[in-house]
Amino acid sequence: MPEGSLTWRPLTSGDARASADLLNTIETVDKIGENYTEEDTLQELIDPYADLERASLAAFDGDVLVGYMKIRHKPVVAEVHRVFLDGGVHPGYRGRGVGATLVEAGVAAAKVVHARHHPARKLVVDVHKAEHIAGVAELVRSRGFAPVRYFQRMEHPLGDAIGAVPIPAGLAVEPWSARNDEDFRLVRNESYRDYWGAGPMPVDSWRNKITNQTFRPEVSFLLRDEATGAPAGMLVTMSWEADTAATGVRDAHFMLIGTLRGYRNRGVASALMGHALRAAAGQGYGRASLNVDSANPVGGFGIFDKAGFTPKLRYVRWALEV
Known part of the structure; x- marks a missing residue:
């Protein structure tokens, strides 16, 4: 000691x-x-x-x-x-x-x-x-410990000039509700199978980590297949009141963005981000943010750069094999 x-x-x-x-x-x-x-x-x-x-x-x-x-x-x-x-x-x-x-x-x-x-x-x-x-x-x-991965915090200032992003044909957007909460969790678990280090979130973990006091359902959206009724992708937003009090900036943090494998390469994530950015700006948020893996398997920085996010802070994941 x-x-x-x-x-x-x-x-x-x-x-x-x-x-x-x-x-x-x-x-x-x-x-x-x-x-x-x-x-x-x-x-x-x-x-x-x-x-x-x-x-x-x-x-x-x-x-x-x-x-x-x-x-x-x-x-x-x-x-x-x-x-x-x-x-x-x-x-x-x-x-x-x-x-x-x-x-x-x-x-x-x-x-x-x-x-x-x-x-x-x-x-x-x-x-x-x-x-x-x-x-x-x-x-x-x-x-x-040795460094095994790098992550970036990326930010997007919000204002009146957030352009509209079309919803892909055959899909419809809906906000989070108690009724579709399980669809959000399903999409997270299935889409994150490809993500390094990610594992499925049981219901108790989902409630503790996601739908807690920092969850912002009014800026969290699901895309659903109109023909089958199946969920296709989701975006979950969180915001911390302590951050707003300390900085004077309301930040809409896109905690989770996921697209099911069968709906990838159709603009689902871009549509969700565009929809969420406009919703956040309309509700008075001053900034949006997200964290991205440097080796993200489904698009990396490109999709976020295109959406207007810029890197601000880098994180290191250190690992020790025991």
Whole structure:
């Protein structure tokens, strides 16, 4: 353990306020565009696939949370079980060994949850961080992690000049509703089969990660085949009130964009983005954003460039094969 009088224990759902305070303090230095309310951090702490008792660790200086790590395991895997190691350290406590302790504890915890859920599969521990954050690369490299993937945050300013994009012939657009929610989830799971590192989202994960307090149903759309009634593609938008309060900009973040294989190369994703951009602009959003894999198998940056998005921030996915 690093020197000092820190108290170490697992995270609990009661740490939501302290977690939000820590993450917002981290944002003032790292500037990755992520701000949190207590409700936002609580949603992460009650994730059904985050085993806080067995796979989290928090460092406190008195009542102040100064560092944490937590592991999220996958409910369903194929050959490889990729667990996600998330964490952060208060800027005033960096360089004291807190981060090293948390990473080492995270790898150990990943082995524990892996043994409980998918012991017959190969284990890989993933860390996802913005490329510019000082010290991250050195820390994770020293623990055996290697960069395996890059992602870009892309942004699109919104205003009055958002052009119309035609809906492909034979398809109709409809907004999210409780009635078609399961179609959205179906399209996500089927279309993301081709995406690196993605696995199916069970209903409990969908409700925790997608249709929570940050979900914006009025800017989330489904395209449906008029002849068969089958869903063809979907776009899910989310927005964080804490980001708006911190920046003064309402951001419509296109969290999920997916097209079923049989409807690809027909302009489905472009139509969904165009429709969502116009809806967001009409509802007073000042910007749209999305994250894209550098090796996206269904279009990469081209479709987003064409829609008017430009790269703003790069992330690195670090991986450790255990």
